[in-house]
Amino acid sequence: MALDFTLVQLRYFQEVARRENMTEAAKQLNVTQSAISTAMAQLERTLGIDLFVRQKNRSVVLSPAGRRFLSEVSPFLESSDALGETAHGLASSLSGELSVGVFSPIAPTRLPLIHAEFEKRYPGVRVNYLEADLFDLQRLVIAGECDIVLTYTLGLTDRFDSFLIDVVQPHALVSLDHRLGGGGGQPEPIHLRELAEENYIQLDMPFSRQYYDELFRIAGVVPKVRHSFAGYETVRSFVAMGHGYSLLSQSVSPGTYVGLKAVDVPLLDDFPSIDLSVVWPKEVRLSRRARAFSELTREILGPAGQ
Numbered sequence: 237m238a239l240d241f242t243l244v245q246l247r248y249f250q251e252v253a254r255r256e257n258m259t260e261a262a263k264q265l266n267v268t269q270s271a272i273s274t275a276m277a278q279l280e281r282t283l284g285i286d287l288f289v290r291q292k293n294r295s296v297v298l299s300p301a302g303r304r305f306l307s308e309v310s311p312f313l314e315s316s317d318a319l320g321e322t323a324h325g326l327a328s329s330l331s332g333e334l335s336v337g338v339f340s341p342i343a344p345t346r347l348p349l350i351h352a353e354f355e356k357r358y359p360g361v362r363v364n365y366l367e368a369d370l371f372d373l374q375r376l377v378i379a380g381e382c383d384i385v386l387t388y389t390l391g392l393t394d395r396f397d398s399f400l401i402d403v404v405q406p407h408a409l410v411s412l413d414h415r416l417g418g419g420g421g422q423p424e425p426i427h428l429r430e431l432a433e434e435n436y437i438q439l440d441m442p443f444s445r446q447y448y449d450e451l452f453r454i455a456g457v458v459p460k461v462r463h464s465f466a467g468y469e470t471v472r473s474f475v476a477m478g479h480g481y482s483l484l485s486q487s488v489s490p491g492t493y494v495g496l497k498a499v500d501v502p503l504l505d506d507f508p509s510i511d512l513s514v515v516w517p518k519e520v521r522l523s524r525r526a527r528a529f530s531e532l533t534r535e536i537l538g539p540a541g542q
Contacts, residue, residue: 254517256298389510391446408428412498428483433460436459485510
């Protein structure tokens with residue numbers, strides 16, 4: 237016997253499951269809370285199961301049956317979107333909207349290149365971007381405020397799937413006239429302990445700081461933290477001015493906002509690398525738009541592109 241539920245009810249269910257709150261889901265979908273509540277009640281009656289466990293603070297959490305149902309609903313809704321595109325003669329091209337979260341240090345130097353090429357190849361897709369730190373990116377994509385995030389996988393939990401873009405090695409950053417800066421040429425690789433007695437300019441962002449702290453632990457070095465900043469370019473500018481060295485993962489052009497150059501120095505230590513990836517919640521199937529963005533990003537930022 238066919239079950240009498242609608243695509244609208246399934247979309248409402250998916251949004252409530254993401255946000256764990258019917259009021260917030262209603263705001264996101266631009267409908268009334270009563271419409272959400274009624275749709276969920278009807279869907280539960282039709283299925284004969286409780287999809288949610290209602291909390292006293294008006295939030296909801298998925299029941300075990302609800303979690304299983306969500307794992308089936310998400311790919312089904314994605315398939316329905318693809319079917320709609322085919323019906324409108326859009327099977328050979330992509331259209332619609334895509335929301336992408338981006339780790340803020342990556343955005344200024346990498347994102348314009350990706351966007352320019354994506355816009356050229358897929359003019360029918362409108363991409364919106366959100367810049368944030370690693371912690372907030374996870375929160376945003378779980379809440380459904382962006383479809384995917386381009387980020388380092390530091391602190392990533394098992395709630396996510398990922399599409400690998402590149403494997404990134406950490407490096408030291410020093411001023412151009414630093415004794416280890418290469419004198420205008422290519423600097424020689426060093427061990428981190430060679431900088432142990434100098435001031436350290438710390439990048440203090442969620443998960444990033446913990447990663448660099450672990451590198452110091454591995455090297456047996458206690459850093460002499462002189463300044464701590466959440467701004468990536470602030471760290472680079474302080475280093476370029478000669479106020480200390482730093483540890484970073486992303487390599488960018490040597491120029492800084494203060495008009496001086498900073499130099500990437502390779503490290504000889506056996507440090508763990510970082511995966512640069514496109515990430516999304518496990519229960520959500522990657523859309524065709526998101527997959528196209530991921531593949532293009534790897535083409536530009538991955539080893540072959542570099």
